[in-house]
Amino acid sequence: MLQDFFILCSGADSEILKTCSKGEQNKYAGIGATVFFTAVMAFIASSYALYTVFDSVYAAVFFGLIWGLLIFNLDRFIVSTIKKRNKFSQEFLQATPRILLAIIIAVVISKPLEMKIFEKEINQVLLEQKNELTLANKEQLALQYTPKVEKLNQDIALLKSEITTQEAETNALYDTYINEAEGTAGTGLLGKGPVYKEKREKHDAALAELQELKGNNGEKIADIERQITALDTEYAEVVKDTQPIIDGFDGLMARITALGELPWFPSFFIFLLFLAIETSPIIAKLLTPKGEYDVKLEEEESILSSWVAQKVAQRQLIVATDGDINQKIYEDLKGEEELYGYKKQRAEELLRLQADKFHEVQVKNL
Known part of the structure; x- marks a missing residue:
């Protein structure tokens, strides 16, 4: 049950994973667990940061839950869209935008927790700033x-x-x-x-x-x-x-400013910790060799791609054939005298009706 939930968090195809080995399932369950706990850390961090803004537990928890779900969805999307390629350079190029997004998320998550960890030091800095502002x-x-x-x-x-x-x-x-x-x-x-x-x-x-x-x-x-x-x-x-x-x-901005006046070394390592947590699913997928799940997923995608290409080619052939047939039919109809006479007769009737209608309108207007 727990493994199924973590596989769901990883964004992998559960139906394909069921046909894979236990080791492959455990690998993606571990990736999903990392995604899940990263979202939990984002929820805690954002709730604390929002509490300093709203000064209300309920509002902080509500918006923190929304933020945690957003981070969970982003991480799940990032991990699930990284496909194993035959060359590491192609995989790294594919993962580069996602790594940059992971860095941004790590910064957003780490700052509120840094403010909580260094709360006493921040309060001391704020006290000094308040005294200066008072004077x-x-x-x-x-x-x-x-x-x-x-x-x-x-x-x-x-x-x-x-x-x-x-x-x-x-x-x-x-x-x-x-x-x-x-x-x-x-x-x-x-x-x-x-x-x-x-x-x-x-x-x-x-x-x-x-x-x-x-x-x-x-x-x-x-x-x-x-x-x-x-x-x-x-x-x-x-x-x-x-x-x-x-x-x-x-407030939040004052505390962030006060945090910036503290020594950068501890804050930097806390940021690195969250960066490692946030990028670990991506790094894991980049470093792990191409597994059974990746092969089967590539096969499924190849089957779908081939089927779509075949259907497109068939439709194009049908359209081309139908065009050729219609062209030949209308070429043959050009020499039909009976058809020509019939269309001429109908055109004459149409012209007579138009003339009669025009005459009626003119008579009414007199």
């Missing part, structure tokens, strides 16, 4: 907010500078009227005279202006600081909103 994203978003924050900080610095300048002027007036009272500057007279009173009034006025300036600028600074806080909050929210996009950067 780059923050820097890029900061370019939209930093100029605004810097402008607001400059406004705060300017307001504080106005207060500092006013404080310096007020302190200078304070020192002036104190020195006047002590007699160390100004008029040089000790005591609080008219000059002292005048300078004290200037200082008091400047001090009042300073207090008013501090109040006004303090309100402006507080308002600007609130704007800066709002910008910082908005920046943090934008970073938070865009972070899930970066966290989701682990």
Whole structure:
């Protein structure tokens, strides 16, 4: 039962194989088993790859099954269409397109399994890429907010500078009227005279202006600081909103790219393994000598080809003979006076009928 199934997978003619030896049947059962298990590996690999795309087990298994059946059909077709020839060069030339197709299939099958085998290493590469993307994203978003924050900080610095300048002027007036009272500057007279009173009034006025300036600028600074806080909050929210996009950067293409950054040597040997599995039925058919099945299959094809050629030749001969007979018949009829008279009579009747019909139509139109 299992052998019959694997023979079916090999694409060989089971009716012809039944007349062959057990060794010949086992050979094609082995080829069919290779085709079958290659399709199973394709199903597993494609299911995993599609799971990274759809993130759904049912969808991945469904489309993976379709892909496995497609690979099974292709492999079965490739193996069944390779015919044994009398020369190896002819067989190799016949198998070359199929080997190229097998290489493509091996690449498609091996990549998803490589991603599964090196999943931990790929996750590490993806983590590093995500961290780099996070930093780059923050820097890029900061370019939209930093100029605004810097402008607001400059406004705060300017307001504080106005207060500092006013404080310096007020302190200078304070020192002036104190020195006047002590007699160390100004008029040089000790005591609080008219000059002292005048300078004290200037200082008091400047001090009042300073207090008013501090109040006004303090309100402006507080308002600007609130704007800066709002910008910082908005920046943090934008970073938070865009972070899930970066966290989701682990799809199929991202994983293939991450796999490409790993050392090529292990991936290359996994590819060679699948290439060997995929091409093994073809290589087996190329290397094995012409067997009993190949001889009987060639005989069946030869019988069919001869029968078809015979039928075609017979049809061509029938057509040629029939043409010659018809030609001779019509040549003989040319000299028949009775036939000539009959056809002339019928032609005259036809012309009379046409004339009568034409006359009726003309009369109706009057």
